[in-house]
Amino acid sequence: MIEHLIREVSAGLAVAGEDLKAIVKGLDENSFSEPTALAGWSRAHVVAHAEGISRAMQRQVEHAVRGETIELYDGGYEGRVQAIEARAQRDPLLQKEALVAAVDDAVGAFEHARDHWEAKISYRDGTMYDGALALWRELVIHASDLDAGATSRDWSDRFCHYLIDFLAARVPEGTALKLHPLGEEPLTIQGTLDDDGAAHTVVVTGALQDIAAWLAGREPVGGLEATDTAEAADTVDLPELQPWPAAVAPG
Known part of the structure; x- marks a missing residue:
């Protein structure tokens, strides 16, 4: 794989992670129940999903470096939905802490395994590179979904x-x-x-x-x-x- 593409996506992922963490840490805890533009999802749901996809991608990486693959979410789509609902009910302070830890761990996992980005993962039957792109999408887009200052106008041209x-x-x-x-x-x-x-x-x-x-x-x-x-x-x-x-x- 071309090294400059890996460096570019890795850098974008790191910036997106820092941006999302800053936005979530700055949220008023009383605002977690407020609705977002995503039908049926409050801010708590968006934060819960961002935490969940971060953890899911982290484990994709951890298995890939061992030459293994694992389902993206335990229980598939239904497991994903149930986990989001459960996490969204937690105290906002716990949600903030969990989101920050999950993003740090996921971004760090990709960074530490950059020599393995061509390794196979189950997500879209692709590679770790595909997983890094997916997490980049999730972190950038959901930062603006929170409607807490960031908008799509903040998305980079790249x-x-x-x-x-x-x-x-x-x-x-x-x-x-x-x-x-x-x-x-x-x-x-x-x-x-x-x-x-x-x-x-x-x-x-x-x-x-x-x-x-x-x-x-x-x-x-x-x-x-x-x-x-x-x-x-x-x-x-x-x-x-x-x-x-x-x-x-x-x-």
Whole structure:
């Protein structure tokens, strides 16, 4: 694996971990029950999930360096849901401490095992490198989900470009999205072709971070404009996206 990619993702992971920890430590304990933009999830649920995925990725690493693989979550999807609910009921101070410890341990596990990033893990039947990218996504995106000062506008350009590439799987069938991030060259991501082997093109224009946030299912901070080339470039609604490419599916 190319060393500079490992260094880049490792650095991004470390920064994301520090940012999320700082935000969580700064939360008013009385605000943990407040709702977030994630349906049915309070801040306590977001913190509980961030702790859970950190621990899950830590154990992916620990088994991978021994040449072993292990399920991402004990009990699969249902085990994940039950664990989030249980952790979200704890005292906010305990949640803060547990989140900080889990993030430190997970980020540290990846850093200490950088020579093994090509080792196989069960997550998406991939490698430790894939796991590091996944934890990077989780830490960055959920920091803004907490609605505690950080927004998607804080996401780095490098992270946004990576996220757009990862979320190309959400482009609807028969559609090509020509993305026009302001001040950058356009790029195109495409869904599967329709039965005729064709795809119509929708142009989406706006800030890079807002495009990435929309693809991630988050409300963009700024506006996005969509035009359909098949409709003489008339302004249209943003297309309905496919589901997030989940690694743990409901049972």
